[in-house]
Amino acid sequence: MFFAGGYLWWLKRATGSSNWPFPWRSNRTVAWSADFLPNPRCAAHAAAGVIVPSLFSKPTDGATPMHFTRRNLLMAGAVSSVALAIPAVPRAAEKTTVTLTQGVPTYQTLLAELSAEFEAANPAMAVKFVADGENWDPLLNNTIRAAMVNALPDGTWQSLTYAGILANRKIAQPLNPLFGNDLKNLEALGLSRPMVEATSVADQIYCIPYGTTVPVVYCNMDLLRKAGYSKPQPPSTWEEIFEIGAKVAALGGGINGGYLEYTSTNAWMFQNLLNSFGGRMMNDAGTAIAFDGPAGQRALETLYKFGDILKTDMTQEQSRQAFKAGSTAMHVQSASGTTSTAKAVAGHFELAVAQFPIESANGRLAGAGNGFFMFTKDAAKQKVLWEFMKFATGQKGQMILAKNSGYMPVNIVALKDPAFLDAYFKINPYHRDVIERLAITGDQFSFPSDNTVKIVQMMADQMHDVITHRAKPDEVLARMATQTRKLLG
Numbered sequence: 001m002f003f004a005g006g007y008l009w010w011l012k013r014a015t016g017s018s019n020w021p022f023p024w025r026s027n028r029t030v031a032w033s034a035d036f037l038p039n040p041r042c043a044a045h046a047a048a049g050v051i052v053p054s055l056f057s058k059p060t061d062g063a064t065p066m067h068f069t070r071r072n073l074l075m076a077g078a079v080s081s082v083a084l085a086i087p088a089v090p091r092a093a094e095k096t097t098v099t100l101t102q103g104v105p106t107y108q109t110l111l112a113e114l115s116a117e118f119e120a121a122n123p124a125m126a127v128k129f130v131a132d133g134e135n136w137d138p139l140l141n142n143t144i145r146a147a148m149v150n151a152l153p154d155g156t157w158q159s160l161t162y163a164g165i166l167a168n169r170k171i172a173q174p175l176n177p178l179f180g181n182d183l184k185n186l187e188a189l190g191l192s193r194p195m196v197e198a199t200s201v202a203d204q205i206y207c208i209p210y211g212t213t214v215p216v217v218y219c220n221m222d223l224l225r226k227a228g229y230s231k232p233q234p235p236s237t238w239e240e241i242f243e244i245g246a247k248v249a250a251l252g253g254g255i256n257g258g259y260l261e262y263t264s265t266n267a268w269m270f271q272n273l274l275n276s277f278g279g280r281m282m283n284d285a286g287t288a289i290a291f292d293g294p295a296g297q298r299a300l301e302t303l304y305k306f307g308d309i310l311k312t313d314m315t316q317e318q319s320r321q322a323f324k325a326g327s328t329a330m331h332v333q334s335a336s337g338t339t340s341t342a343k344a345v346a347g348h349f350e351l352a353v354a355q356f357p358i359e360s361a362n363g364r365l366a367g368a369g370n371g372f373f374m375f376t377k378d379a380a381k382q383k384v385l386w387e388f389m390k391f392a393t394g395q396k397g398q399m400i401l402a403k404n405s406g407y408m409p410v411n412i413v414a415l416k417d418p419a420f421l422d423a424y425f426k427i428n429p430y431h432r433d434v435i436e437r438l439a440i441t442g443d444q445f446s447f448p449s450d451n452t453v454k455i456v457q458m459m460a461d462q463m464h465d466v467i468t469h470r471a472k473p474d475e476v477l478a479r480m481a482t483q484t485r486k487l488l489g
Contacts, residue, residue, distance in 0.1 A: 098154040101132035102129050102156070103132060105131055114127075118392075122384075136162070158371070160444075161368075163198070173377065191411070194439075198367075208389040209370070211369065211370055211405065212367035212407060213406070214365050214368075214434065214441055215334060218353055219354055220345075221234065222349040226248075236355065238359065241357070242258075245257030256310050262303055262460065263460045267455075270291075273298075273302055277299060278362045291481070292477055304469070320333065336407055354433070355433060365440060374386075374389075398411045451487040458484070
């Protein structure tokens with residue numbers, strides 16, 4: 001403090017300025033080095049970060065040049081000596097900040113809390129989320145365009161189903177080096193193998209899952225009891241669902257026994273029916289379709305039976321409104337809607353949520369998950385992103401997800417912690433009987449083709465013929481297979 005004060009006093013005397021430290025306001029301005037930086041000849045001043053007027057530069061603003069005298073030079077020398085004694089002030093450590101894009105603006109609160117809690121736990125690191133689309137699909141398109149002009153962010157929060165596209169286009173970076181190329185290390189973080197494998201391309205992992213959702217059966221217990229259902233718990237098998245559904249439909253009054261959202265994006269419901277019977281969309285190599293076997297036949301037969309208990313076919317939104325209005329007894333849709341549905345029906349009828357039936361020993365579910373992808377190749381930023389990914393999939397990050405969305409946590413270890421479960425079920429009580437399915441939940445499939453959208457739209461059109469009984473399941477399955485092969489090329 002003394003040295004700095006003495007330095008300023010001597011400098012004022014040496015320059016003759018009465019307006020120090022703002023010499024540009026004086027009528028008797030001293031000439032300065034460019035941009036008020038230390039004179040390049042004074043290495044000591046530069047090292048100390050001290051601004052010193054140049055004694056050897058010409059005036060640049062019409063100022064009166066200083067007259068050099070023996071006294072001025074001696075005083076300037078004294079100033080230099082004092083400056084040498086001033087230690088350089090160390091700069092505070094700068095944060096390493098990474099930027100991630102996101103395409104779900106409704107979850108801005110979730111992401112803001114997630115990044116804030118991460119930064120609180122890691123003061124030298126920061127994560128910034130930038131909106132870049134209104135849904136997962138627009139976000140993907142914007143990401144591809146950014147890659148074409150070399151303007152990618154450091155990473156993104158995206159649907160897991162796009163792992164193949166981002167990997168094959170060399171946009172996403174493989175994460176294997178960060179977890180030691182051993183899946184057991186990811187399982188130790190609480191991630192199930194099916195969930196991790198959903199982001200794998202050629203044995204490389206490209207995404208760390210954050211949240212997911214699975215199909216469930218929403219039940220209007222009042223309607224079921226009115227039709228003669230006596231069990232305290234909701235139906236658990238397709239046989240039970242169709243048996244009581246037929247009785248509900250027989251009540252008349254335009255009441256539907258049940259509905260399944262077969263028009264869901266990416267043929268998601270068909271995928272879940274197929275997987276629950278042990279089938280899959282394509283072979284392991286991704287070179288041939290595999291849904292046209294016995295599992296695919298059973299999937300469409302199940303959908304056909306919904307036509308028996310459905311009075312009127314509806315759009316997805318119409319079907320949801322019908323259930324909330326008490327016009328449908330059982331409704332199969334994503335578990336992510338439990339919070340909003342429970343709020344809508346509160347006080348109108350008793351709501352129960354049942355697991356999606358799985359009747360094959362090797363049956364699985366296709367989740368609709370999301371997670372974090374890494375684009376940056378910068379080692380320092382990769383480290384920040386990896387720490388953030390681990391934080392997000394940890395208990396604190398998973399609880400932030402549960403509080404701010406209808407998505408289900410993916411951390412299997414956390415879901416076995418009594419304290420975590422207690423807090424989670426207080427937020428989402430209807431998930432209590434659903435989380436068991438996470439251990440056998442992977443993620444939805446996307447065809448490796450630019451015609452993916454055309455394929456799944458064709459499937460939705462074909463399934464419409466099934467649920468409305470315009471065509472038999474075996475006939476529709478054959479058409480779906482033929483048209484899919486054609487579109488895949």
